[in-house]
Amino acid sequence: MSFSGWEYIWTAVMPLAVLLYYFFRKKYKDQRVSSTLFWQEMMKEIRASPYLKKLQHHLLLYLQLAALLLCVFALLGPHLDSETLEGNEFIFVVDTSATMLAGTPTGFEQQQELMKSLTGQTGGKPVTIITTGASPEIVIRKERDAEILNKAIDRLAVSYENAEIEQSLLFAETLVDDESTVIHVFTDALDRKLLANKVGQVYEVHGIEQQLRNISMRQFGLSETADGMRAIVQVVNETDEEVSAEVVLSGGDIEKTAAIVLPANEEQLVPFEKLPSEPLWQATLDVEDDYSEDNTMAAFTQQASSGIAVDSSLHELIGAGFRSLNIEVKGMEPGQLAKAGPIPIVTNQTDMLKNDAPVLLIGRNDEKNHPVAGQIETVPHALFTYGSLDDVYVSAVYPPFENFETLASIDGEPLIQLSPEGDIVVLTDIQLTDWPLSPSFPLFLWSAASELSGTDNFLGIFQPNEQRSVALTSTNREWEIYKGGEYLYSYIEGQGPFTAPQEPGIYDVAGEAPLKMIVQLSNDEKTLASGTSYQLGQAEATAETVDFSIVPWLILVVLIVVLMEWEVYRRGIAPR
Structure with a gap:
């Protein structure tokens, strides 16, 4: 402990003055003596220890002396000395992925307490806080006030998405001003190899060394069979001991349960057969572990197809447009399209509209086109949500289909139609337009693929x-x-x-x-890992100290003593 106000030591005479006042003040008291024979005996008793008796009967004096002494002590400016963190500026990279919710208290809560502890050791140096994720965010920038920093730390929350630590660290490095900046990483585990090539930057990694139990549900899928729906749940035991658990499958008003025993560090497939036809099912793993976020999964019966069949006789830009959207394209001869299966089909053969597979018809092989001119007009529809056709030039169109809904028209004639079954018809050939040169072309293809391969609900x-x-x-x-x-x-x-x-x-x-x-x-967020804390690099800033004043605590004690003094005084003057 140190003191910063030694010039106030002279105030120590005030308690001494109060004490002397109590010693030497005159106090008169009426005393009835039954006989002068006892007068001398009484005076001897009073004079035997006058000062001690006064002190014994004056609790008010003790409290006053205590309050004065505490005030004198506070004026001296007592404080505790502590070394500051290494560095002249700090960047806190906070892992907000779902795995930080594991444990009791959670790893995220532990890291929050550690961050607040470290902010008290910064000595007023600037601190920047960023959160991890696909898009790292700056929570607070170069803040020096510890109270504001602590409030910002309390407001942090888990975002459940992948940490993307490497990307977050690259973002943090763009905020570094000089070599004295230290990046503190608060996560559950971070491999040293990830920081091996980061030369010239100081990293302080704060990991969680606690070993946690985790039994997770990795996959949950549904498929149709001749006997009804079939569900398969994949469960993984990450512990070193055998575990008993239950898998509960629910859909609508139906609930089925399967008891399982998982060997140590093994996985198991849990099947459910002959399920009724329900669109939405949820699987829940009932087990005692330290991480519950990976114990539930859901699946929809009808999920969108990821592939699409394209007629090889169409313009090659159509297939290229779908590939640019990362959609698997299966090029097929016109005569083989009927065997493509349930995936969407892109063709100009009108006969394919009679099949069960969803169709995107571009052009017509059964009619001749005729010239048109003008601007394209559209109605509100999901196909045009992200791509406008205002600037697209079309030189010719084919005759429309009867009883089809018109979604876009040009020169008063239908250009894009929607069949009652949901098939999409584009009444022109790609080579008759400049559409592939417009950004709306791949956006339209993506919207059309989503409409054809998706579900209605x-x-x-x-x-x-x-x-x-x-x-x-x-x-x-x-x-x-x-x-x-x-x-x-x-x-x-x-x-x-x-x-x-x-x-x-x-x-x-x-x-x-x-x-x-x-x-x-x-x-990635269903596997737990325990890490360690370590430091890479050495900051250029020299170690300093930060003072933690205890004056506020002394003031609180003085107030308590004053309240006690008032109570003693009140009781002393109260009538008996």
Whole structure:
């Protein structure tokens, strides 16, 4: 302990003055003596120890002396000395992935307490806090006030998405001003190899060394069989001991349970046969472990196909457009398209409209085109949510189909139609337009593939906070997201890509037609790892000390003593 106000030591005479005042003040008291014979005896007793008796009967004096002494001590400026963190500036990289929720208390809560402890040792040096993820975010920038930093740390929350530590560290390095900046990484585990090539930068990694138990559900799938639906659940035991668990499968009002025994460090497939036809199923793993976020998964019966069959006689830019969207393209001869299966088909053969497979018809092989001129006009539809056709030039179109809904027209004639079965018809050839030169061309192909391969009531499976373009359209251009009947937020069409909720679960998307959406963890967030704390590099800043004043605590004690003094005084003057 040190003192910063030795010039106030002279105030120590004040308690001494109060004490002397009590010693030598005159105090008169009426005393009845029954006989002068006892007078001398009484005086002897009083004079025997006058000062001691006064002190024994004056609790008020003790409290006053204590308050004065504490005030004198506070004026001296007592404080505790502690070394500051190494470095002149600090960047806190905080892992907000789902695995940080493992343990009790959770790893994230432990790291929050550690961060608040370290902010008290910065000595007023600037601190920047960023969170991890696909898009690292700056929470606070070069803040020196410890109170503001602690409030920002308390507001941090787990985002459930992949940590993307390497990408987050590259982002943190762009914020480094000089070599004296130290990057503190708060995570559960970080391999040293990831930092091996980062020369010239100082890293302080704070890992969680606690060994945790985890039994996770890795995969959950549904398929149709001749005897009904079939579900398979993959369960993995990451512990070194045998574990008993239950897998509960629920869909609608149906619930089935399977008891399993998992050997140490093994995985097991749990099948469920002859299930009734329900569109949405949820599997839950009932087991005692330290990480519950990976114990639930959901699956939709009808999921979108990832592939598409393209007629090889069409212009090659059509296949190239689908490939640019990372859609698997199967080039097939016109006579083989009927054998493509349930995946969407892109062709100009009108006979394919009679098949069960969804069709994107571009042009017609049974009619001749005729010239047109003018600007394309569209109606509100998901096909045009992300791509406008205003600047597209079309020189000729084919005759339209009767009883098909017209979605786009040019010069008063249908250009894009929608069949009653949901097939999409483009009444022109690609080579008769400049459409492939427009950014709207691949966007239209993506929207068409989504419309043909998707379902009417399922939006898809997303990872937490995943941003994805979705083909949604409504008259008011707004979709509301609900979970368990509780409204969360709204998505406005055209205002950037759709962002999935951050917490895993089943969501309702309310618009013109209600949709279901599933958000669940990636497999990377279903494996726990214990790490260590270590430092790489040496900061140039010399070690300094930071003072922690104890004056506020002394003031609190003085107030308590004053309250006690008042109570003693009040009792002393109270009538008996």
